[in-house]
Amino acid sequence: MIFRLACGDVMPGCAASFENTDKSLLLEEVARHAAADHGIAEITPEMLAAVDGKIVQAPA
Ligand SMILES: [Zn+2]
Secondary structure (H helix, E strand, O other), rough: OOEEEEHHOOOOOOOEEEEOOOHHHHHHHHHHHHHHOOOOOOOOHHHHHHHHOOOEEEEO
């Protein structure tokens, strides 16, 4: 299973997208991207829920 997230689904206008077979690693990547490119130092539980809801699972 591959987990995919298009950042633009959460942050309109962002072209970044991520995929990883490990959902927690995917979320770490997204957190790094959010800090580096969106100035989001801390992912709140609300943001995490929003991000989590946009993650798409695809067969590997
Ligand atoms: Zn982004």
